[in-house]
Amino acid sequence: MIGMAREQRLAEIFMEVADSLTEDFDVLDLLQRLSTRCVELLDVSAAGILLADALGELQVVAASDEHTRLLELFALQHDQGPCVDCYRSGAARTNIDLTSPGATANWPRFATRARETGYVATHAIPLRLRDRNIGALNLFQKSPHQLGESDIALAKALAGVATITILQQRTLEQSHIERTQLQTALNSRILVEQVKGILSERWQTSPDEAFFAFRSYARSNHLRLADFATSIIAGDFDTGAIPVPGS
Structure with a gap:
């Protein structure tokens, strides 16, 4: 381009x-x-x-x-x-x-x-x-x-x-908030990695396909990725509601 x-x-x-x-x-x-x-x-x-x-x-x-x-x-x-x-x-x-x-x-x-x-x-x-x-x-x-x-x-x-x-x-000048934001982003990524593993194993798909389905559902339903991942890991969300990749 x-x-x-x-x-x-x-x-x-x-x-x-x-x-x-x-x-x-x-x-x-x-x-x-x-x-x-x-x-x-x-x-x-x-x-x-x-x-x-x-x-x-x-x-x-x-x-x-x-x-x-x-x-x-x-x-x-x-x-x-x-x-x-x-x-x-x-x-x-x-x-x-x-x-x-x-x-x-x-x-x-x-x-x-x-x-x-x-x-x-x-x-x-x-x-x-x-x-x-x-x-x-x-x-x-x-x-x-x-x-x-x-x-x-x-x-x-x-x-x-x-x-x-x-x-x-x-919040650029507040170092303690800066550290919190960095750690929050890293912690969120860890949760997403766990959900990718759960969904790819459950659906027998690649991690890339599992992530795309997870992210697409979250965006369509205005859900924050970290919050959505937490609910899946805790068993509070029925993953059957997420369209399975390739189905």
Whole structure:
């Protein structure tokens, strides 16, 4: 997507985000949409948003798709990978050739797993506000082309949107609220992972299909993902009401 078409789509996305930032918005769903939009707007194959937990380790909170191997690749970066370097330094790491000896030397487990999964290039953009780093946006490519300056600038803009989404402008100066918001987003992701496992096993479908059905039902019925996941895990909701994927 190039030129005016991409500019128009980007404007629509920023409006979508602005309209979503109500007092009680669903941060997990919004981050999920931003991950998907990264793939839509940039010439990349997958995207994920990782946040630092209380120990400073990166954890995936949203991804452009829910395939297990992709999520495992994000999870590997809690201790090594471009996202870790990006988070610690606050500087973007772009156009990294995962097939190069340097990538293998710097991140042996990560680079090897990425190649096995079919990715040959990656980018890590910090989620940064002033001098505070809270995580990173991770992009993967299955083709070796380089992202140009305009694409990198757009990726940084989307990372900025994600940062503001997480922290919310009205509470940026309140560090205790900031920590609570970060932990809430991470806890919500854990609940969603549990529900994905429950539904995919119950329906004998892939985690990606289970997540799509779960999220679609939640959005159609104006349910927050974390609250909906909690009710399913507690047995308070009859999952028979959710349309089974492929039925």
